Amino acid sequence: MRLLRRRKVRSLVLLGMLSLGIGAYSVSGLPDGVWINEGSQYTFDDGLNLFGPIEQTAGAGTSEASFRLFGVVPLKKVNLTVTKPMELIPGGYPTGIRFVTDGVMVVGMGNVETADGLKNPAYDAGVRVKDIILKVNGKKVGSSKELGEHFRASGGKAVTLTVKRNNATIKIQVSPAKSAQDGLYRAGLWVRDSTAGIGTITYIDPATGRFGALGHGISDIDTGEIMPLSTGSVLKAVIIDIRKGVSGDPGELKGIFMETENTGRLYKNTEEGIYGQLNEGFYKSLKTVKVGYKQDVTEGEAVILSCIDGSQPKVYKIEIVRAYKSGHEKTKNMLIRVTDSELLQKTGGIVQGMSGSPILQNGKLIGAVTHVLVNDPARGYGIFIENMLQHTAELKTAA
Helix, strand or coil, X not given: CHHHHHHHHHHHHHHHHHHHHHHHHHHHHCCCEEEEECCCEECCCCCCCCECCEECCCCCEEEEXXXXXXXXXXXXXXXXXXXXXXXXXXXXXXXXXXXXXXXXXXXXXXXXXXXXXXXXXXXXXXXXXXXXXXXXXXXXXXXXXXXXXXXXXXXXXXXXXXXXXXXXXXXXXXXXXXXXXXXXXXXXXXXEEEEEEEEEEEEECCCCCEEEECCCCCECCCCCCECCEEEEEEEEEEEEEEECCECCECCEEEEEEEEEEEEEEEEEEECCEEEEEECHHHHCCCCCEEECCHHHCCCEEEEEEECCCECCCEEEEEEEEEECCCCCCCCCCEEEEECCHHHHHHHCCCCECCCCCEEEECCXXXXXXXXXXXXXXXEEEEEEHHHHHHHHHHHHHHC
């Protein structure tokens, strides 16, 4: 009897240790968030069937659920988003983007030549590159010109800057210095207040006109920081030329956009793309497709919709080389490779300006192109569509 009991205890201990080992090994690979359609469930495909399915426990919306080892032992909490089966208009259309920042972004520092030598009043006071200057003496600043006017009008007296740094807002007092060159008071800052360019629309919600584009944020060219959006517009664009990508140089789509042909507004600039609303005339005659989430993505053949000439998208073949379903990366969820001979011949693969091109597989919209591998322009990354859709959903109350 004692021997039998010892064996039972030993087996239980070994089973417990095995469970802990598997759990510790596997939990890092589990996603932080999952989207499913109403009435369906999500099962993480680890090849071993270690985890029970996550099922809907409430109506449409976001709630908390858990991955359970063998369907019993809770290992990791996850955000579960339940939606009604969704259909969206796939994009691929080029669009002009005109973007004005919320405040002005500090992108560099420059010394002021004074009668007493070189000085940098802003740096000495604590201002740093990547700071966003929101106000001067309590008054909102909307452009680099306005900021310069405040400094010049100071007469050298201290001005109070309201600055956003990371997620904190701080106040810094700066005393501009008189330039020996022109007699004007300066703080020694280089700032940026706007940008413009061409990108690709990923999808449009036919019920609201809300859209997502790019699959990554608009970042400052000097600092790499996501630029804070104050106002923005999308404009009709036409692709007129291509600089073909080669190893070490990813290439570029070259286009023009019409300043007088406004097709919509921007409301958000995020790490996962830009979001706004299009005028109904842009999309009212376009057809929809079903939406697929990460669990619908398989490695193998897929297509993208992209425009490399004119203003209308075409279908091009790609291969999903790998799908990273843990989803910890915000914008690099799929490794993709261009296989379409026409696209490879004309562009070399993925080029700048194609970001946002929708990825479809088995007739479903599953994501968008986001990045190119610089040393291999035929390959790049894509984002899962749900990582973009979360921002469109937020627009329903934000706009």
